[in-house]
């Protein structure tokens with residue numbers, strides 16, 4: 001069993017932080033993987049990324065006033081998402097509106113993170129906001145986070161068909177009575193939940209990795225939506241679990257028994273999966289036109 | 290009963306008057322070519338029929354009811370939809386959205402659902418690529434899927450917004466033939482938007498010519514004439530028939546219509562705003 005010890009450092013599943021991390025990571029992975037497929041189909045990858053980045057504003061603000069980072073992440077994501085929704089009445093204005101909201105909020109983030117540096121002696125807080133903190137998440141948060149992830153997935157399941165119809169034929173959807181604005185907003189809120197939860201695990205800067213990476217790989221190797229979502233979820237789960245395992249193992253690694261960031265491992269595994277996926281040719285047969 | 294009635298319809302966006310005093314009745318079962326230069330207001334007219342836009346004044350009546358109640362009675366084919374090459378949606382799933390895309394949740398894969406989708410795919414000649422990913426299909430193939438999607442609820446009116454815009458001439462002719470076959474089989478009313486009347490000459494019953502914010506409905510012989518179009522454009526227009534084709538020239542420089550970019554001042558002037 002020596003090799004197994006080498007692969008899974010002793011005490012992996014006995015540690016309560018690891019158990020919390022695995023449960024939280026699982027919820028976040030499933031939620032991000034499902035949402036990511038729709039984010040890519042709807043061409044909202046930039047918005048998804050921006051929502052993660054602006055999370056840092058909320059989280060650093062929350063830390064300053066002594067609230068849990070997750071509420072800052074979620075609050076900032078909602079404010080940013082709603083602002084973009086209001087500012088971009090037409091799809092082609094969305095990227096511009098996103099850029100404006102992103103800059104405005106990151107400006108605040110710069111201030112907040114500077115202030116944290118002034119008032120706090122621990123440098124770890126900023127590191128956790130930007131790059132994730134799955135092992136130090138308050139265990140009381142695990143259950144609400146699982147509930148939130150579940151709720152986001154249920155919302156997307158509920159708007160599934162109208163969301164697709166509004167994406168491929170918005171005027172057709174409207175004429176058939178689909179409340180297109182409401183459906184898009186519901187999806188946006190679900191997306192905020194996914195991105196900001198992911199920010200808790202992966203950090204504000206890397207939360208999109210979990211949103212876009214598995215979904216992009218899955219979209220490349222499948223051609224029906226149900227299968228795409230399933231593959232995306234499996235990839236995200238394997239990726240997150242491996243990331244957590246490797247991060248746990250890395251507590252014994254140099255330089256100083258502190259453990260490497262989980263987000264590094266998750267992204268490393270993701271890049272490998274994505275490259276393997278790109279090596280697979282598109283699934284559809286090439287036909288004569 | 291008329292399929293579509295416009296009564297004194299005015300539409301303006303802010304101070305920009307787009308449609309002025311539109312007044313026409315499209316009879317049920319007619320195949321109408323909606324012709325006009327870019328920016329004339331063709332899409333705006335379609336959106337009025339769909340009930341997505343309210344006129345500033347006047348009324349739009351569809352099948353005897355105010356526009357907007359049409360729902361499943363109207364099939365709508367948008368000008369195009371941008372499918373990423375990777376869009377993980379099979380042709381049959383895209384078409385299936387036409388059946389029940391407005392309902393919440395997932396579609397249950399029942400036999401009846403599959404049969405109806407297959408029948409529609411077959412009708413537009415798309416059964417052969419039903420299982421392919423939409424993103425890998427050609428423009429003409431996607432156009433057929435959008436038509437199938439629009440037909441799934443057996444609508445009484447079919448609106449097609451520039452379905453020929455991104456197609457080569459041959460696929461364009463195939464689409465026109467398909468629509469005219471469907472029209473004669475089902476007696477569906479068709480509003481077919483195009484900026485050139487020529488490809489449609491063999492199939493249309495009436496032409497709705499829109500220019501400078503105004504519109505005239507009638508047979509090709511009645512409408513596409515120098516006097517009528519000069520009146521419509523408010524400037525000299527010359528209509529010439531050559532070997533069964535119709536050429537329309539406008540402006541003092543007599544630039545062929547549809548090529549307004551050749552005019553020294555760009556497009557024909559838009560209408561002045563209402564005082």
Ligand SMILES: Nc1ncnc2c1ncn2[C@@H]1O[C@H](COP(=O)(O)OP(=O)(O)O)[C@@H](O)[C@H]1O
Nearest residue numbers: 302305307325326327328329330331332333334
């Ligand atoms: N939502 C809108 N807001 C402002 N202007 C619009 C809007 N929709 C259309 N227009 C204007 O109305 C005119 C007619 O547009 P449209 O109906 O799309 O023309 P067409 O389809 O004939 O090319 C154009 O000048 C366009 O700029």
Ligand SMILES: [Mg+2]
Nearest residue numbers: 331332450451
């Ligand atoms: Mg148009």
